[in-house]
Amino acid sequence: MVVDDDETESLPFIQVKESSDMQYSPIKMSVGTGHYLKHPINFDSLLSESTCIENLDTGSMMQNDIEHAKALHKELDASADWIDLANTTMNMEEMITDGRVHIGVLKSAVIPNPNEDEEEIALPVIIEKGKWGKPEIEVDEMYVG
Numbered sequence: 001m002v003v004d005d006d007e008t009e010s011l012p013f014i015q016v017k018e019s020s021d022m023q024y025s026p027i028k029m030s031v032g033t034g035h036y037l038k039h040p041i042n043f044d045s046l047l048s049e050s051t052c053i054e055n056l057d058t059g060s061m062m063q064n065d066i067e068h069a070k071a072l073h074k075e076l077d078a079s080a081d082w083i084d085l086a087n088t089t090m091n092m093e094e095m096i097t098d099g100r101v102h103i104g105v106l107k108s109a110v111i112p113n114p115n116e117d118e119e120e121i122a123l124p125v126i127i128e129k130g131k132w133g134k135p136e137i138e139v140d141e142m143y144v145g
Contacts, residue, residue, distance in 0.1 A: 014053075015079040022047050024070040047072050047099065055080040055088040059108030062090040069099025100144045107137035 026044035030037050049072065052063040058080075066072060074094040081087040094101065 013079065013081045016051075016053070016076070018051070018074065018076040020049070020072060020074040020076075022049075022069075022072045046070060049074070051076060051078065051090070053078045053080055053088065053090055058088050060088045061104075061106045062088065063102070063104040064090065064092060064094075065102040065104075066094070066096060067100045067102075069096040071095075071097035072099070096145075098145070100142065103139060103141045103143075105137060105139035106135050109134065109136040 024047055026042065028040035028042055030040045046067075047069040048065075048067050050063070050065045052061065054061045062078070064076070066074075072094065073096075074092065076090070076092045076094075078090040079087070
């Protein structure tokens with residue numbers, strides 16, 4: 001596909017770029033003059049973040065989950081392209097403190113035909129129901145630290 005400099009064209013391409021720096025910072029808030037003045041509300045949940053990219057045209061899904069982290073630095077670049085069916089990517093560099101990271105990748109050996117079903121079904125559900133058989137690529141890794 002050729003695009004002139006003077007011409008803008010919509011390409012069948014999705015791209016996400018993300019840069020995150022987060023620090024866990026619990027706080028207590030006293031609210032009003034009654035019970036909550038003497039018993040402050042605690043906001044002390046740890047950091048969580050999830051990124052998932054699905055490409056039904058290629059039969060692929062990539063997921064990155066971060067849970068219970070005290071600090072996070074993340075650079076992420078994810079894209080999906082249905083013209084170049086081999087081009088579904090997720091590149092990331094992340095550093096976490098005292099948390100858990102999950103990385104999951106599924107690539108179907110057989111690309112599904114979404115027109116077979118009356119309603120569109122999410123990729124994990126299709127794989128769970130066994131409509132694709134055994135995945136060609138399956139990555140399920142968990143890192144804690």
